[in-house]
Amino acid sequence: MMPKEFQISHKGQPRAEEGYLVMDWMLEPEKLTIDTPIHLAVEKMLRARHPNRDIIVTDHDGQYLGLLSPITLIKWLQLGGKLEERLSPDILIEGKVLNLYDAITEIPLGDVEVFPVVDNSGKVQGRLSSNALLLAYQQLLDEKNAVADAWDIVLETAYEGIVMVNSQGKIIRINEAYKNFLGVKEEDVLYKPVETIIDNTRLHITVKTGTPERGKLQVIQGQNMVVHRLPIWRNNKIVGAIGMLIFEGVSDIYRILEQVNEAKRVPHSLQEGSVHPTLDQPKVTFEAIKSKSHELAYCKSLARRSARTSATVLITGESGTGKEMFAQAIHHLSQQNKGAFVAVNCAAIPEGLLESELFGYEEGAFTGAKKGGRKGRFEQAGGGTIFLDEIGDMPLFMQAKILRVLQEKEIQPVGSEQTRTFSGRVIAATHVDLEEKVKKGEFREDLYYRLNVIHLQIPPLRERKQDIPVLLSHFIQHFCSLYHLPYKTFSNTAIEVLMNYDWPGNIREVMNLVESLVTLVDSEDIQQTDLPPKVMKKAFFHEGDVQMPIEKQQEQVALASLPYPLKKNQLAHEWQEIQNVIQACNGNKSEAARRLGIHRTTLYQKINRIKKVIKNM
Numbered sequence: 001m002m003p004k005e006f007q008i009s010h011k012g013q014p015r016a017e018e019g020y021l022v023m024d025w026m027l028e029p030e031k032l033t034i035d036t037p038i039h040l041a042v043e044k045m046l047r048a049r050h051p052n053r054d055i056i057v058t059d060h061d062g063q064y065l066g067l068l069s070p071i072t073l074i075k076w077l078q079l080g081g082k083l084e085e086r087l088s089p090d091i092l093i094e095g096k097v098l099n100l101y102d103a104i105t106e107i108p109l110g111d112v113e114v115f116p117v118v119d120n121s122g123k124v125q126g127r128l129s130s131n132a133l134l135l136a137y138q139q140l141l142d143e144k145n146a147v148a149d150a151w152d153i154v155l156e157t158a159y160e161g162i163v164m165v166n167s168q169g170k171i172i173r174i175n176e177a178y179k180n181f182l183g184v185k186e187e188d189v190l191y192k193p194v195e196t197i198i199d200n201t202r203l204h205i206t207v208k209t210g211t212p213e214r215g216k217l218q219v220i221q222g223q224n225m226v227v228h229r230l231p232i233w234r235n236n237k238i239v240g241a242i243g244m245l246i247f248e249g250v251s252d253i254y255r256i257l258e259q260v261n262e263a264k265r266v267p268h269s270l271q272e273g274s275v276h277p278t279l280d281q282p283k284v285t286f287e288a289i290k291s292k293s294h295e296l297a298y299c300k301s302l303a304r305r306s307a308r309t310s311a312t313v314l315i316t317g318e319s320g321t322g323k324e325m326f327a328q329a330i331h332h333l334s335q336q337n338k339g340a341f342v343a344v345n346c347a348a349i350p351e352g353l354l355e356s357e358l359f360g361y362e363e364g365a366f367t368g369a370k371k372g373g374r375k376g377r378f379e380q381a382g383g384g385t386i387f388l389d390e391i392g393d394m395p396l397f398m399q400a401k402i403l404r405v406l407q408e409k410e411i412q413p414v415g416s417e418q419t420r421t422f423s424g425r426v427i428a429a430t431h432v433d434l435e436e437k438v439k440k441g442e443f444r445e446d447l448y449y450r451l452n453v454i455h456l457q458i459p460p461l462r463e464r465k466q467d468i469p470v471l472l473s474h475f476i477q478h479f480c481s482l483y484h485l486p487y488k489t490f491s492n493t494a495i496e497v498l499m500n501y502d503w504p505g506n507i508r509e510v511m512n513l514v515e516s517l518v519t520l521v522d523s524e525d526i527q528q529t530d531l532p533p534k535v536m537k538k539a540f541f542h543e544g545d546v547q548m549p550i551e552k553q554q555e556q557v558a559l560a561s562l563p564y565p566l567k568k569n570q571l572a573h574e575w576q577e578i579q580n581v582i583q584a585c586n587g588n589k590s591e592a593a594r595r596l597g598i599h600r601t602t603l604y605q606k607i608n609r610i611k612k613v614i615k616n617m
């Protein structure tokens with residue numbers, strides 16, 4: 001007797017892709033050979049510890065014949081069967097036979113609780129009970145959920161932006177990184193046509209053509225990005241597409257490639273060195289603004305969007321938070337990038353000179369005016385960007401003149417009757433509370449509103465501590481390579497202290513501290529004890545901090561203060577030594593460098609470095 005299920009489920013070939021196969025879950029077979037005396041079968045059934053007492057019956061070669069179930073056996077005995085008789089095929093039921101390689105999820109189930117398992121030749125190899133099946137299902141679902149959870153975490157935390165669209169090209173999933181980059185909220189983009197949300201996307205085309213596109217350049221929010229677009233197929237139909245966005249590293253490579261291509265286009269005469277092209281200052285782009293926090297991601301996204309327009313931008317934030325960097329990044333991404341970026345620190349220019357500095361002057365405008373006059377900063381910015389830093393410190397009379405530029409787009413040099421058109425863009429910045437100044441009558445309200453078209457508020461570093469490790473690692477690499485020193489790292493405890501510190505000077509302070517540590521610490525591992533006492537004190541003595549006992553705090557500070565004066569002494573010693581040699585050489589630094597066994601430029605660098613470090617101590 002060959003049950004029909006056996007023939008149906010016997011697929012012959014192992015299907016390794018099915019993860020959950022019958023063979024992985026089956027148990028030892030409880031089997032008897034045909035012709036066994038019935039009383040032995042009854043004893044076996046009574047001895048069975050498991051609830052499913054059906055017994056598999058095979059022929060003498062181990063081939064499956066059928067199942068002996070307790071109920072059919074009782075019925076058979078009631079009809080006059082004898083315990084001395086032997087097992088014969090007519091007492092057996094068919095059962096549901098499974099193949100070793102059947103996938104658990106595809107088993108055709110009936111009402112029985114024991115399933116004989118046979119190999120490809122029909123020989124019995126084991127049995128699968130309903131209990132084992134339940135266990136398998138439970139584990140399968142647990143694993144599926146765990147995989148889905150892990151997958152979600154990967155999607156959410158991936159460095160790349162990831163977006164998924166359905167077959168109609170509507171967004172059905174989008175990860176945090178992409179949302180941050182676009183500056184959108186999930187509810188604003190879900191189920192919207194992707195082309196209305198992402199600039200220059202082709203995902204809505206990918207779902208029509210089914211053609212994958214890898215490593216394509218796509219301009220999003222004015223920035224060159226590298227993207228992959230992959231269709232998702234199911235049962236020979238395109239059910240959606242996935243778009244992946246690759247940020248910084250790769251776009252850096254593309255920029256370098258572009259620069260290489262540019263260089264190849266340099267005219268022959270320049271390559272031969274007959275004329276030396278001047279090297280531009282390195283451009284500050286958004287990629288140079290190192291960050292990991294959501295707060296800065298939002299600022300970058302808003303700034304990128306502002307670069308699409310020529311609207312005035314007001315950047316506020318404490319000193320050293322990166323306001324000028326943002327202004328430069330906006331400039332380089334904007335239409336104005338063909339013109340110059342001219343930065344003016346309004347607080348640093350004496351009040352009497354501010355007007356001529358900003359608007360220029362005509363010849364003879366005042367005593368001491370240069371022949372032929374002079375162009376002001378606005379005119380220098382031309383079709384580019386003028387960055388008015390510390391605008392909050394601008395005197396009221398100048399505020400009126402700036403307002404006029406913003407309203408009329410005209411500038412008037414000192415001593416001139418003529419006005420000139422200003423076609424550039426204005427970005428202003430301040431660390432003071434302008435609204436407060438407006439209330440006090442120290443800043444013109446109309447100018448405030450004119451400047452405040454797009455307001456970029458850069459949070460202080462203590463409110464985005466996630467950025468601290470990124471900045472530390474960025475600056476440590478920067479200074480180690482600048483000073484040709486072997487790469488150093490911070491110990492975990494040092495990072496912990498630095499994370500606890502408030503950074504009143506923001507990123508500028510991080511930069512200065514890392515520079516001095518890189519030059520001061522000889523070891524490649526910067527320890528907590530290498531940090532200056534002010535950092536240690538602030539990191540450990542937070543107001544109202546009652547967690548650490550006072551003796552422990554004192555101990556920490558004492559520990560922290562120890563090596564630093566030592567370092568200071570060491571530096572002072574080195575400084576004295578250099579001064580002695582220079583004196584001995586009658587001030588001749590080239591000779592002093594020779595005596596010290598170092599190159600003259602190295603001596604200059606050393607002197608500048610020591611001066612700078614001592615000043616920062």
Ligand SMILES: Nc1ncnc2c1ncn2[C@@H]1O[C@H](COP(=O)(O)OP(=O)(O)OP(=O)(O)O)[C@@H](O)[C@H]1O
Nearest residue numbers: 288289290318319320321322323324325431507508
């Ligand atoms: N996110 C950042 N990544 C890398 N470097 C940064 C970052 N933010 C700021 N810097 C660096 O920190 C220093 C201070 O930045 P910046 O001059 O832009 O700040 P600011 O807010 O304009 O300061 P201030 O108000 O004093 O003029 C600069 O050397 C800048 O390159």
